[in-house]
Amino acid sequence: MPRAILTEPDWSEVFxxxxxxxxxxxxERCRDMASVEWRRVVPVLEVAAGIGEVDHATVKDLCVCVARIDQAERDLSxxxxxxxxxxxxxxxxxxxIAAQYRTQLARYIRELGLSPSARTAITAPEFDDDDSDIWD
Incomplete structure (x- = not known):
């Protein structure tokens, strides 16, 4: 199965x-933070968890959580x-607000296998580039 490549959202549509x-x-800072998080986690998730287009909304929401936590923490500072x-x-x-976003972020981290304990439950998919199999 070839690797799926998720397209980064247009963060100006979210923020x-x-x-x-x-x-x-x-x-503007939220757009930047969400983009940085997307570029940080998506390559890892594509290889380690085999995420695809079906996971787009979940990963997007994870990035929004990270950006909003940053925004709330800046306000607190x-x-x-x-x-x-x-x-x-x-x-x-x-x-x-920060606490609520952190609770949701923890769910996404578990769901996507982004913590050490969650990674033990995920088996990386095997990528087979052999196109000779008629069932691919």
Whole structure:
């Protein structure tokens, strides 16, 4: 079976352009982070797990999670864990958002075999370039 090659998504469709400079700056960084993660994991997954087009949405969502975690962590670094709101000092909502994305990211890591423990459950597919078999 020949190797499948997943096409990287157009991240500007996920993280839209915004007229607000602050939002656009965050979305631009998210586009970059998602792209870096895609280029990091897809080559490994194509060989180790034999992923194909059917897995595109899952891998795309994993990359979105990584980008959003980065965005939430940057907000926490800039504004702190506690922020001043109308009712006084409250927990920064970015902490909750980061935790939720991390929970989802952990699921994707297990699903795709991206952790040491998850990799033990995955057997790499055998790639057969022999086109002589009529059943290929």
């Amino acid at each position: 839209k352009t915004s007229p607000d400079p602050a939002v656009e700056s965050a979305n 800039e504004r702190g864990l506690m922020v001043t709101a109308e009712r006084g000092t409250v927990k920064n909502g970015a902490a909750t």
